[in-house]
Amino acid sequence: MTENTQKQPAFKQPWPRSTAAGRWYALGRYLAMFPPTFVQDAVGNLTKVGEPVLDPFCGRGNGPFTAAVMGRPTTGIDVNPVAWIFTAAKLQPAEDPEQVIARLNEIWLARKPQDGRSRSQFEAMAWAPKVRALLRAARRELDWKGSEVDRTLMAFIALHMQDKKEDGLSNSMSPTIAYSPDYAVRWWTDKGLLRPPDVDPVAMLTDKIRRRYHYGIPDQAQGTAILGDARDELPKQAGMEAGLLITSPPYCGVADYWNDHWLRLWLLGHNFRKDWRRSARYKNKTDYETLIGSVLQEASRHLKKGAAVLIRTDQRRQTAKMCIAAVQETWPNRKLLIRSTTAPHKSISVHHGRGGQTAKEIDLLLPGKRGRNWWEKQGFQPVKLAGDYVGQTTAPVSQRLTVAVATGRRCQPVD
Ligand SMILES: C[S@@+](CC[C@H](N)C(=O)[O-])C[C@H]1O[C@@H](n2cnc3c(N)ncnc32)[C@H](O)[C@@H]1O
Numbered sequence: 001m002t003e004n005t006q007k008q009p010a011f012k013q014p015w016p017r018s019t020a021a022g023r024w025y026a027l028g029r030y031l032a033m034f035p036p037t038f039v040q041d042a043v044g045n046l047t048k049v050g051e052p053v054l055d056p057f058c059g060r061g062n063g064p065f066t067a068a069v070m071g072r073p074t075t076g077i078d079v080n081p082v083a084w085i086f087t088a089a090k091l092q093p094a095e096d097p098e099q100v101i102a103r104l105n106e107i108w109l110a111r112k113p114q115d116g117r118s119r120s121q122f123e124a125m126a127w128a129p130k131v132r133a134l135l136r137a138a139r140r141e142l143d144w145k146g147s148e149v150d151r152t153l154m155a156f157i158a159l160h161m162q163d164k165k166e167d168g169l170s171n172s173m174s175p176t177i178a179y180s181p182d183y184a185v186r187w188w189t190d191k192g193l194l195r196p197p198d199v200d201p202v203a204m205l206t207d208k209i210r211r212r213y214h215y216g217i218p219d220q221a222q223g224t225a226i227l228g229d230a231r232d233e234l235p236k237q238a239g240m241e242a243g244l245l246i247t248s249p250p251y252c253g254v255a256d257y258w259n260d261h262w263l264r265l266w267l268l269g270h271n272f273r274k275d276w277r278r279s280a281r282y283k284n285k286t287d288y289e290t291l292i293g294s295v296l297q298e299a300s301r302h303l304k305k306g307a308a309v310l311i312r313t314d315q316r317r318q319t320a321k322m323c324i325a326a327v328q329e330t331w332p333n334r335k336l337l338i339r340s341t342t343a344p345h346k347s348i349s350v351h352h353g354r355g356g357q358t359a360k361e362i363d364l365l366l367p368g369k370r371g372r373n374w375w376e377k378q379g380f381q382p383v384k385l386a387g388d389y390v391g392q393t394t395a396p397v398s399q400r401l402t403v404a405v406a407t408g409r410r411c412q413p414v415d
Pocket of ligand 1: 030031032033034056057058059060061062063077078079080083228229230231247248249250251257291
């Protein structure tokens, strides 16, 4: 909802917008996405064509989609339906845009008189009556779990229901995260944005669908998007023999993928009226440790011998320390490398309009059989013990590790 005035690194698409892959890559707005070329570099250097790739915390699917377009069969898992709908729509979009548009028109005709009514001040200020009618009808009618066409359409509606004014179906909102209803009403009131835009939702969505399909749908290897907790879903899958595990887990105590996506989750059938403040921030360290440890253990059974593992995670000490420990426990006999990322991304506080700085991340790598020439040039350094990692200053990890090694000083364990 805020205009972010901080200078961000240029957004570099892995494929030009004038290609099907470039158009579909960008489908879905989500928190803490992989930077566009990160996956492309890793997949290209660490695997060969045809080698499966696994991402057990796949978010909006940047990892699985990129790998699939690069000819690697891919599996992405996420517990959040918003993440899943974007990932699934990209991995297996409906083939014919006209079918998606026809379904949009059916949904429009299926609206009921009461669908357009606003139930709260938030709804009255967020969407015009026609948009509210379409959203309610889509929420009720679309079989987004069972039908490819319905899922593709739902992904388009979810994407555009919450956008900057003029770009989408709503009054001005952050396209990435949704604020609480009270906060949103105050914000619109302060800015004088008292009325939602009077858009024709069917015409606008038809145009958006046609533009997305302008170059068709991308050629890609088999992609599977699984909705569920990775701890439950991984044991159910047949062995994947993946050549690369590439993922970015949630960060301990940082993003709340439940509340921050409450509006899109409402569209997908959840009810937040009573409990939208339910937190899913992984504040409890033991729960977080158990989550990361169990997912990596389960994921390790799906990797072939000598597969590479690349995990992008938060540089802050709590998350970093627990992720390092979980990797070392899962693969005790493998050499673990670490680097500080060079591209800062918007921190959650920037997203929430509370100012703040860009956040930094680290990459943890267990190199596999491939890509030595690549990773040797990427600034990775060995990690010996999780306790050797001091994640409490703002210096890049690589510098801190260098200091610790150079002085022979035993680093202070992270609490
Ligand atoms: C940092 S985000 C991943 C973003 C992703 N790399 C992208 O490019 O969009 C972490 C994801 O982990 C998911 N997650 C959290 N707990 C999970 C669990 N138990 N099983 C599967 N996914 C989970 C969250 O819903 C969130 O989408």
